[in-house]
Amino acid sequence: xxxxxxxxxxxxxxxxxxxxxxxxxxxxxxxxxxxxxxxxxxxxxxxxxxxxxxxxxxxxxxxxxxxxxxxxxxxxxxxxxxxxxxxxxxxxxxxxxxxxxxxxxxxxxxxxxx
Amino acid sequence: xxxxxxxxxxxxxxxxxxxxxxxxxxxxxxxxxxxxxxxxxxxxxxxxxxxxxxxxxxxxxxxxxxxxxxxxxxxxxxxxxxxxxxxxxxxxxxxxxxxxxxxxxxxxxxxxx
Numbered sequence: 158x159x160x161x162x163x164x165x166x167x168x169x170x171x172x173x174x175x176x177x178x179x180x181x182x183x184x185x186x187x188x189x190x191x192x193x194x195x196x197x198x199x200x201x202x203x204x205x206x207x208x209x210x211x212x213x214x215x216x217x218x219x220x221x222x223x224x225x226x227x228x229x230x231x232x233x234x235x236x237x238x239x240x241x242x243x244x245x246x247x248x249x250x251x252x253x254x255x256x257x258x259x260x261x262x263x264x265x266x267x268x269x270x271x
Numbered sequence: 272x273x274x275x276x277x278x279x280x281x282x283x284x285x286x287x288x289x290x291x292x293x294x295x296x297x298x299x300x301x302x303x304x305x306x307x308x309x310x311x312x313x314x315x316x317x318x319x320x321x322x323x324x325x326x327x328x329x330x331x332x333x334x335x336x337x338x339x340x341x342x343x344x345x346x347x348x349x350x351x352x353x354x355x356x357x358x359x360x361x362x363x364x365x366x367x368x369x370x371x372x373x374x375x376x377x378x379x380x381x382x383x384x
Contacts, residue, residue: 188370190370192374197376198376199275199277199373199375199376199377200315200360200362200372200374202371202372205370205371213368213370213371216371248314248315250314259320260317260372261314261316261317262307262314262315262316263314264312265314
């Protein structure tokens with residue numbers, strides 16, 4: 158079956174612009190996660206969805222970051238007024254249920270803010 | 272403050288030999304540990320995990336050892352194969368928050384033919 162897909166694979170934007178990153182989880186997976194990996198760093202947790210609600214947004218770095226999930230499926234991560242420090246690979250993952258420790262990751266979106 | 276540390280950025284081993292990847296953690300509330308493997312331009316893929324109630328878990332060529340008193344875990348790959356060349360991430364989750372993984376920075380393993 159299809160894995161987690163993300164689009165776009167690469168995004169180059171100018172400082173101050175807004176960007177939207179999309180994640181399509183594995184069909185039937187109720188839990189969805191966003192992480193980011195900055196250069197030379199490990200993956201950093203951003204937000205977690207169970208269904209359409211986000212019980213834990215604690216990893217979002219600032220109020221410029223927001224995410225939503227609709228229909229218990231697709232999720233969009235939005236970064237407003239992008240800054241150069243937002244440059245990173247943004248990874249989405251999904252799991253069948255909240256309690257599953259094994260998360261299946263997408264290939265990521267590489268965001269470059271000039 | 273990094274709670275999961277992989278102090279070796281890279282490791283090079285000969286095909287057929289053992290690869291040992293190490294990971295240290297600082298938070299004693301972590302109760303579940305995972306290893307992920309990542310190839311370039313792909314997302315991480317789950318490899319093996321271990322609960323804090325165990326000290327060893329084995330899956331084929333891969334074995335994870337957990338030393339809770341030392342807050343240390345290691346991944347052993349025997350025998351190593353060139354296809355194992357990838358970045359390996361150690362991750363941990365907290366009691367009651369098992370959805371939130373805390374990752375180390377990764378170790379690049381190169382297995383030479």
